[in-house]
Amino acid sequence: MTDTPLSCLTTGHRYLSVSIKQHYQTSIAQLGYQQDPEQERAIDHFQRLYTELLALPSKRGVLNRLLNRSQPSCRGLYLWGGPGRGKTYLMDLFYHHLPTQKKQRLHFHQFMRNVHAELATIGHQKAPLTIIGKRVAQQTQVLCLDEFYVADIGDAMLLAGLLKALFDNNVVLITTSNTTPDNLYRNGLQRDRFLPAIALIKRHTELISMEQGDDFRLQRPPQNNHKRYQLCDEAAAFELMAAQYLRLTGQVFEKKSLSLQINGRPIPLLAEAHDIAWFEFDSLCMTARSSSDYLEIASRYRCVLITHIPLLDEALDNAAIRFIHLIDALYDGKVELITTAAAPPQKLYCGLHHSSSFKRTASRLCEMEHYHYSDN
Template sequence: MKQAVRGFDFRRIMDDKAQLNQFVLDEQQRQVIQSLHALGKTLNAPKKAAKGIFGLGGKKTGGVYIWGKVGRGKSFIVDSFFAAAPVSSKMRVHFHDFLRDLHRQMNAPQAADNTLETALGTLLGDCRLLCFDELHLHDVGDAMLVKGLLAWVISSGTVLVATSNYPPEQLLSHPLYHARFVPSIKLIEKHLEVVALGGTQDYRQLGSNDLTPFCEGVFLCPGNDLQRRECGLPQPGIGRQSLNMGSRTLELLSAPGDFLHFSFEALCVAPTAVMDYLALCDRCDCWIIEGVPKLAGQSGATQQRFINVIDVLYERQCRLYLFSEYGLDEMTRDVEQEDIQRTRSRLSQLKNYV
């Protein structure tokens, strides 16, 4: 049986995209593209044949783990690979959405077997290629789910392409929990080709993504009444009401309609969770967040909630109007959490109204 896909040429596909969009692929991007090109050549091999670590030319065929700083083109390249990959049974998932779906499946009352392995089998089925975007682990509970996912993917012969801002050895870096994830890190290093995507240019700063719904949002500083009126946004406190989220109640600053209108305190200082943000995105795809302070003065938990909110809004491509007395530089300065760089990069894509 033929195991190579002769007609697949991911290098040519990306050269054509670069020419169409008038940008130049740098050397590290070309290295990532070459790794995915080689991986794509193996995708039509039977799943049982894919269980081996090495395929064409001695390359690892379990997949590719791509890590690097924000805005270096990881998601763009992987999205392009996913679209072109010569296999019909494939899935592309975001980190937060997939974990929510996994929780739901494990807790489904009608499920005869609520084990993690059964839930993964139900969600992924006979998936041949799984593209997992923005892998980042700070919560030990999430890490144990990802640990099970990695084991399932590798044992089933599913090809995994993952992106992250972190090299594998820095996943779940908290010293109290890191040792519990070390076996999973070794699985990644054994079965996946680990490729770094560096470079000094944050391509999001170039404005090439400014037509997406998220990028149609606005960063309003200092967020005065004139700015509010000109953007057609409601005043806080008019029609204020509570929003029931099952076991949690969130306070809205104005009546829900075209917007969900939150204060920073209600959304990030209060003990909210990623599951809340995902459920809220299902209700409305346009948000207002008022009164974002200097984040360095907030607790680590509050900072992480804000990072998570922006991640979810960006992944779901919701429009965001963000009010702060501080510009983006001052708002994010001196925050120790590395993930704030991803948040900063994403917020820099909002239109500025100062």
């Protein structure tokens, strides 16, 4: 497929013969999912956006560029609600249905990682976020970001200027989140500087609530004989994980002093074989780590083993937020995860500050129990 704007495609294109809603109905039938009223309402919004994108003018006139006239754009979508409601599934369905390559789909943390990398290349030029907005717009007409979740003050301080640059260049944003825009970065440092980002999101996207209903991830029992999420004490954890390591690699575990270099910092690991790595929880989450570290791990390995996940109370809030970011990166990277833990996913976090965010993590841990997860 060529790099063709959506508006240049004719009704004879193979994607245009099937509506988004028809595509959704066919997909859930094939996957054996139940129809959900909130999902069907959301699909109607996706269909509206899809139709509007196809109707956009295909060319930007020279006169308009000379006069700096803004071009017509579409209002994007902001899907919010609890975990396991199908937000990511619907966004991905829409993304794959778009008949263009001028689109990009990323996890929010990966997108921000890319932005920081771009900033490093720009140096001391004026208006660096404006430059990045133009660069993104050259390649991307529709930007899909999964899990819009802001915890890092560095990201928070950039987002108002970044979003303005994207919207000024007519990039259409579709994103998912577990919270409304008004609750993003709540209680964060210097939040007043983040408020313009919230205003931009509300102005340029249509807010779609998907908060009612069950978490579909919790409705499916594990479909394998090898449990990926094992409840046990520390004494039993090593024996269980050593057996998993042998099954996956064909190698008997031998204790060695190993470390993984990521972003100039060592991360200790217990074992590594090809694209399989075995870590202890403390190495990944009890010391200073960033989302960038976890994204790098997710890109290097197809299977990650983690032992000794403790109960996460308020004293371990920093470790809990790192664990949230770690699971987001592994989940989005379709990495197979095998763990031993002190409690079931829904009871693993017993603090207060991150209870809402950790619901998503617990839901994803339950889904990652399924062997078909890494194949989808």
